[in-house]
Amino acid sequence: MRQHVLSRILCLIPFALLAACGSSSDDPPAPPTTAPITGTNFVASIRYTSYGVPHIKAETFKGAGYGYGYAFAKENICLYAEELVTLHGERARYFGGAGGYLGQLGDTFGNIDSDFFYKLQFTPALAARIKAASSQDAQDLTAGFVAGYNRYLKETPPASLPTACNNAAWVQPMTEDDAYLRFAQAAMAGSSLAFIKQIGSAQPPKSATAALLKRSKPRLLAASDYANSSIAKGLQALQEHSIGSNGFGLGKDVTQSGKGMVFGNPHFPWWGALRLNQLHLTVTGKGYDVYGATLLGVPLPLIGFNDKVAWTHTFSTDNRFTLRYLALAPGNPTRYIKDGKPVAMTAVPLTISVKGADGAITPLSRTLYTTEFGPMLMDSSFAWGTASGFAIQDANLANYKLIDQVILNGKAASVDELRSAASTYVAMPWVNTMAADRAGDTLYGNFSVAANVQNAQLAGCVPGAAQGAPFQDIMASTGVVVMAGTSSACDWSGAVGAAQRPWVKRSDYILNANDSHWWPSAATFLTGYPKIIATGPNLEGAPQNNRTRTGHAIVRDRLAGADGLAGNRFTMANLQQIYLQARFFKAQKWLPEFTAACLASGTATAAAKDACTVLQAWDKSHAPGSAGAILFHELYAALGELNAASWWSVPYNPADPLETPRGAAGIPAAMAKLEALVAGSQFDTAAKRRTRPEEVQSISRPDGSLAVPGGRYTFMNWRGVKNEIYPGIWIYTADSKTNAGAYGNSYIQFVTWDDSGPVAEGILTYGQSSNPDSPHFNDETKLYAKGQWIKLPYTEAQITSDPGYKLVEISE
Incomplete structure (x- = not known):
């Protein structure tokens, strides 16, 4: 396929930024081998197929968990060991109090706030409750997984661990409590984990004047202030469906x-x-x-x-959760009023260990507070003042x-x-x-x-204009539910x-x-x-x-x-x-009228008209070779993803959700957005306006830079961090070793059946391994970059005939 000038420029970028522009063999490497160890408690067969996929076979769930725990650890030990440090509330101890990390939804959390959050929420008592509620099969699977993971650590000297955790003191054996808490963490990925900072740092006001302490009427902000708060922003990735699926x-x-x-x-x-x-x-x-x-x-x-x-x-x-608005008792911000009576919050004193810049470890203490609903949380809008505060009640905490x-x-x-x-x-x-x-x-x-929460509670327990509060407006505009915690009529469980x-x-x-x-x-x-x-x-x-x-x-x-x-x-x-094909349906419904008006305009600049020529000829897809896809990608974002009704000439009709809304409106405002784009360095030449995704969506690898297919807004989905790597040269990329910054297509499967059983193909876009030195860190990514699929072997015949088949028997 023809290369654009940007592709040639990108090939000149130093290796440290983008790596070389070459490629290597796609032949699947041989899976790892392990000498069998005899035993009786845990027994499993690991049958590896191409691309390092483990097929675990065992008589019991204990054996199955054991086999997978061992295979999983071999490819993901550093990543998971660090996650266990996070679960333990020990990030500041090992990685420093000044540091932080990229959270699951793209927010950066400080190590100290994170440690206090996890110390508060992810306790041995929670692990015990999950285990007690689990069936024997679930308990056996968990015990086996822990044993298999720990066996890998026993067999592997610290100096032989991958580079990212080589000889690291923070790589420790896993306990069953850790495993159960990881299940809880996964369950709360769409709720409490969005508020690590806001829960881990929540503190009552330290001091107040006598007048403030006596003030009982809360001072509430406008709905827009709450909607733009860090708490609302923490949910933005979920609300905008950027963490989504098809x-x-x-x-x-x-x-x-x-x-x-x-x-x-x-x-x-x-x-x-x-x-x-x-x-x-x-x-x-x-x-x-x-x-x-x-x-x-x-x-x-x-x-x-x-x-x-x-x-x-x-x-x-x-x-999965609601925020709870609390009216605080006059003179005491750690007591709230419910049914006319004061209720004391529960103080939870916590201490973490913090490594300083000099390497010294010092203790740091903080008292956090919980309520009958859940922990307190706060930011500059959802503030914890002398008259009001907010807690979070999370249904998945008890899942x-x-x-x-x-x-x-x-x-x-x-x-x-x-x-x-x-x-x-x-x-x-x-x-x-x-x-x-x-x-x-x-x-x-x-x-x-x-x-x-019942419908009547959403109507009566979310304070609105009648109560001088903005929370009904917030629910309507963002979907976030803030319920009063002042009455037992608003309780839910x-x-x-x-x-x-x-x-x-x-x-x-x-x-x-x-x-x-x-x-x-x-x-x-x-x-x-x-x-x-x-x-x-x-x-x-x-x-x-x-x-x-x-x-x-x-x-x-x-x-x-x-x-x-x-x-x-x-x-x-x-x-x-x-x-x-990565079809872009909303572009098909909006662009024709817009580009026609643009090209007929007597005031549009030459650059804007050229952009409209590109968009008119564009195939309305985000396929790798689609000229104009990147231009529309940025215009679409500038137009707020065309979500506002003002952009459409035919309004949305719920009786016809496929074909409405359609037709362009608001054309002068849209033209202003386009003019701003073509005046900027990303699209200031005719060649740049014809940029193709394959030219600027890339991830650096030791053996070459890979063009990554997919667009943020289409079925074929991918997005990276937008970077200006040279003046006027922009790419969408991610960290070459951790993939941080990349979202989108992950595990893709196509499954049907024939007379012999399942017929399945797919891809794990980033490969089985999180270790950059593993052959399975990049093998599937190369195929994904080419739009290819691998067989997903299921039957015994499919597994044993796979070119990469390798049998490993383990037990102890």
Whole structure:
């Protein structure tokens, strides 16, 4: 493919910034080997296939966890050991009080605030509660995972660990408490973990004048102040669906084979605790046999397939927590008024160890406070003053059944059984489920955890204008729920039950791309569910995001034979082709009128008219070679993703969510945005305005710079950190060793069945290993950069015939 001038310039960038522009062999390296050790407590077979994927086979869950813990540690020891330091509240001790880290949703947290947060929330008592609530199978799986991880540490001298943690004192054996707390941390990724700083630093006012201490009437800010606070911003990645996913379940009415098909496409960070890992777990004595992907430190597949059903997940819109507005007792900011009576907060004195610049370790103490709802939190807007303060109540703090839920899901033999499984515990912490089975049926279900708040409480317990408060406005504009903590009538506990959860079974298709449950297929509208599941911009009947509309358009056009491909039904091959096209549906609906007006303008600059010429000719996709995709990417962001109704000439109509809104409006304002873009250094020449994604989306690797496909706003999803590497030369990239800064496509799976069993292909975009020195750090990324897929072996014949097959027997 023709290289743009930027590609040639990028090849001149020093290795330290971008690495070389070469490539190396794509042949899969041989998987690792380990001499067997005999024993009786833990027994597992690890069958490696190409790209380092472990297929664990054991008689018991204890053995299965053991095999995976060992295989996982070999490729992810440094990353996970650091995560355990975070869980222990010991980051400041090992990495210094002045340091910090990039959190799961892209915020940077200071080590000190983080340590206090984890010391407060992630306690041995919480681990004990989770273990006590877990089945014997879940306990066995956990015990095995811990033993397998620790075996790797026993076998590997500290000096032989990967470079990132070589001889590091912070690499320690894992305990079962650690494992259970990691499950809790994963469960709260969509709630409390967004507020590490705000909880870990929350302190009552230190001093106040007598007049202030006597003041009992709280002083509330405007809704815009709260909406722009750090607490609201902490949820922005979730609210904007940038931590999102796409999922299709295609049924017998739309597939060429008549069997079901699942497309799974989570968009997650490429670094840290939300990083995914491929595995196949077979527990012969328990009827469990699932291939898929899981989060760092979770010892069984969360997304995946068995021999009869496949499923995927997308981030759901549920409110998993509510903030609680507290009216404080006059003269004492650590007591709040409920039902007219003062209630004392619980003081929790905590001490952490902090390493200074000189290496000396000193203690640091801080007292944090909890309430009946949960811990106090604060920022400059949600302030803890003398008259009012805020706590957070998180339903996932008491979600103790995550592992049991996932085990049950994996045993399902149809979408009906999967729905029954999901209804048993309703413990998937923050996801929708899309599924299809071998018989050709599909399922959409939101069996996620939602705070058990009734509609009447949202109406009566979220203070609004009648109470002189902005919180109803905040809920409408952002979806954040702030409930009064002043009355027992506003109390809630637990999560919304299975009977109130939305779901539908269909024989054509279902999809979700992070909008609410409202519109899972063209002919299905799910309404009347508790509003806590979808508040604010996500409520039932709201305008749908670009990926949701794109997904429905993909199905419509495939069935009409209008997508340029042969036939009018889905196969795995044409679904993969359609996915790689990276179609931009909202651009198709808005740009034609805009570019026509721009080119007819008598006042537009020559640069703006040239940009409109590019956009008019653009294929409306974010495919790697699509000239104009980067220009529209930046214009779309400048236009607020075209979310405001003022940008559209035909307004949104909930009776036609696919085709509305459409047509460009607000053209003078949009032209001003375009003029600003072409005046800037990123698009100030004709060549730059024709930049292609493959020229500027890149990640440095030791053996060459890889062009990364996908766009932030499309199904084919990826985004990196935007950097000006030379004057006027901008790229979208990520850290070359940790992948920090990269979001988007992670584990992608296409699953269907033939007469022999599952037929599956996919990719783990960043590879199995988080160790830059491992051959599995980059092997799948090279294929992903080329738009290629790998086989996902499931049956014994598929596993043993794989070119990279290697058997490792372990026990102790």
